[in-house]
Amino acid sequence: MQPKISIIVPVYNVEKYLTRCMQSLQNQTLKEIEIILVDDQSPDNCPQMCDVYAQTDKRVKVIHKKNEGLGFARNSGLNTAVGEYVMFVDSDDTIELNACECLYQAACEYEADMVVGNFNTEIQPDIWHKTDQPEGLIVLHDNEVRQYMIDMIATAPYEKKERLYPVSICISCIKRSLIEKYKLRFCSEREVASEDTIFKTQLLKHVRTLVRIPNSFYYYYLNTTSLTHTFNIDKFYKLKTMHTLLKKELKGDKEAELRVDRFIISDARMHFLRLVSSDSKKKIQLIKEMMNDQIWEQVRAFKPSYFPIYQRVFYLLIIWKKQYLLFSYATLIEKLKTIKHK
Numbered sequence: 001m002q003p004k005i006s007i008i009v010p011v012y013n014v015e016k017y018l019t020r021c022m023q024s025l026q027n028q029t030l031k032e033i034e035i036i037l038v039d040d041q042s043p044d045n046c047p048q049m050c051d052v053y054a055q056t057d058k059r060v061k062v063i064h065k066k067n068e069g070l071g072f073a074r075n076s077g078l079n080t081a082v083g084e085y086v087m088f089v090d091s092d093d094t095i096e097l098n099a100c101e102c103l104y105q106a107a108c109e110y111e112a113d114m115v116v117g118n119f120n121t122e123i124q125p126d127i128w129h130k131t132d133q134p135e136g137l138i139v140l141h142d143n144e145v146r147q148y149m150i151d152m153i154a155t156a157p158y159e160k161k162e163r164l165y166p167v168s169i170c171i172s173c174i175k176r177s178l179i180e181k182y183k184l185r186f187c188s189e190r191e192v193a194s195e196d197t198i199f200k201t202q203l204l205k206h207v208r209t210l211v212r213i214p215n216s217f218y219y220y221y222l223n224t225t226s227l228t229h230t231f232n233i234d235k236f237y238k239l240k241t242m243h244t245l246l247k248k249e250l251k252g253d254k255e256a257e258l259r260v261d262r263f264i265i266s267d268a269r270m271h272f273l274r275l276v277s278s279d280s281k282k283k284i285q286l287i288k289e290m291m292n293d294q295i296w297e298q299v300r301a302f303k304p305s306y307f308p309i310y311q312r313v314f315y316l317l318i319i320w321k322k323q324y325l326l327f328s329y330a331t332l333i334e335k336l337k338t339i340k341h342k
Contacts (some may be wrong), residue, residue, distance in 0.1 A: 003034040003059070005100050005173065006083030007093050010073035011037050015044040019219070024094035031100040033074035034075040035060045037091075041067035046091075052173060054220060062252050071186035071195040078179065086176045088169050092223050095171070098215035103173035106211045110139050113207040115173040118216040119166060130216050131166060138255040147210075149204040153197070153246070154262035157306035162266045167197045171218035174203065193239040193267065201249055231278035233286055236271050239264060241296050261302040266294070269314050276330040287323045 007025055011018065037060060039051040063076050084249045085107055089095060099117065106115045117132045136185050140148055145215060151164040168267075184202055187195045204210070228290050245263045250256040268290070275286055296319055310333075317326040 003083040004032040006081035008077030012040040014091040038073040112211045115211040117171040122222040140210040154259040192242040261299040297330045
């Protein structure tokens with residue numbers, strides 16, 4: 001019998017979290033599922049753990065592959081999946097036990113190509129934040145889906161909030177036949193800043209009916225082992241690659257292209273902020289390198305006046321190439337954020 005949902009779970013170096021994740025998947029109220037564990041050459045005991053799950057639960061499939069990163073691990077899962085719908089769950093996170101059932105019921109009731117829920121994000125140990133959610137179930141069609149897509153990329157000019165919807169593909173339930181019809185696969189996060197953004201944009205271009213349900217099914221845990229005070233300039237250049245790919249994907253849609261520019265400017269600002277709070281010994285040098293990059297000429301369509309005041313000042317300091325003022329301004333912002341969270 002064809003599973004109703006295939007759940008694809010990339011696995012890498014999550015020995016201490018995998019059991020927690022699998023308990024939330026194996027105990028789903030919807031039983032007609034398959035769980036595809038993609039071992040991305042994990043260096044810990046995860047490969048053996050995955051095999052044990054497959055031996056004790058016939059719904060579990062295991063793929064052992066060479067290490068290529070999250071995006072390609074998900075692609076391996078897609079190549080194996082046979083479910084009517086597909087979901088993606090990260091192996092250090094969990095979902096509510098009724099998540100699959102609720103998502104699948106909504107998909108069937110509205111003949112949806114895609115159903116999305118909401119997130120609970122752990123901002124500090126045991127302190128959770130819910131994403132903004134609709135008051136009730138919302139069904140979107142055609143141009144409404146396009147509007148959802150561009151609001152996911154970034155908000156319109158003059159809006160203070162930078163995007164309305166999460167770019168993460170997790171807690172999305174997607175008709176697998178749509179993915180296969182258009183041969184959609186993930187980019188490597190080793191090449192682009194956000195493989196989810198590219199995949200989800202490509203997907204939403206083909207979605208005719210999208211259902212938003214208000215439930216916060218997904219628990220995105222704070223993984224303290226992944227926190228770092230280092231700064232890697234490569235992430236900035238991956239952002240440039242993503243800008244090129246998104247512009248190509250949305251070419252001809254001027255409103256969408258403008259949103260892409262805002263998205264890239266906003267993410268670049270985050271790179272500047274991460275740099276000043278890092279332990280790098282070359283902060284001014286790296287600020288200058290990013291500031292002098294040609295990307296700022298490519299996003300000129302998004303004018304400084306489109307931004308709220310805090311974002312506008314940041315953007316102006318970049319395009320005016322005031323590296324020392326930008327360093328001071330970014331340092332102040334980071335200090336204020338620290339005070340706010342105390």
